[in-house]
Amino acid sequence: MVITSLDNKKVKEVVKLQSKKYRDSTNTFVVETEHLVEEAFKAGIVKDVFLVENEFVDRDDIYFVTPEIMKKMSSMESPSNVLAVCEKSNSKEIIGNKILLLDNIQDPGNLGTIIRSSVAFNVDTIILSPDTVDLYNPKVIRASEGMFCHINIITMDLEEAIEKIKNKGIEVYGTNVVDGIDVKEINKSSYALVMGNEGNGVSQRIQDLCDENLYIPMNKTCESLNVGVACSILLYELGD
DSSP states (O other): OEEOOTTOHHHHHHHHTTSHHHHHHHTEEEEESHHHHHHHHHHTOEEEEEEETTSOOOOSSEEEEOHHHHHHHOOSSSOOSEEEEEEOOOOOOOOSSEEEEESSOOOHHHHHHHHHHHHHTTOOEEEEOTTSOOTTOHHHHHHTTTGGGGSEEEEOOHHHHHHHHHHTTOOEEEEOSSSOEEGGGSOOSSEEEEEOBTTTBSOHHHHTTOSEEEEOOOOTTOOOOOHHHHHHHHHHHHOO
16 A cells, blocks of 8 residues: 555554654554664564555555655654554563663663663663653664663652562662772672663662662773763673
């Protein structure tokens, strides 16, 4: 099927998915570029696929669109030739014994980087605080390089999450550049690591619930690291 009108119902629905409110109400979101659509197919979450009409694909379940319509649907400055509408994950369970908690992370690029590192270093579950940037923000999805499809990610009040984690016998580690223990000194078979907001770090109410604080030994000339970089280093050190 070739869609040629900007007033097409399917097109209008995809455009609306640029809004978090509409993503939440429909439990769907958009991925763009061939790589991300491929990752979404691997995860079995694709509902609809839209492809620029000049492309040759031997499938019946694709909507072909004009370049003008793809540009309208896309959130990218230079649209890809393919876009897919996908279903959000419904997971609400904390699984595994390697857990990452994110407290009010705001930058989409940072969240995407953290997700990629979490998959690389075998994190089982990522828990997002309700005030963390939307997982399905297009910039988060692109920065994650599709790795959001391959890890359990849930949104939960962090106080509630920490209580559940401690009931599983897992220690919870905060991050503090001033007061903490060297990450290399802790048991790595199980852990819950809390990373905080770019400007303010881990909030005090969450810090107070942590068993210990970790820090990364580094040159004193550098006071701190970007949260995505710091999280990647810590996860590497905590990895198997």
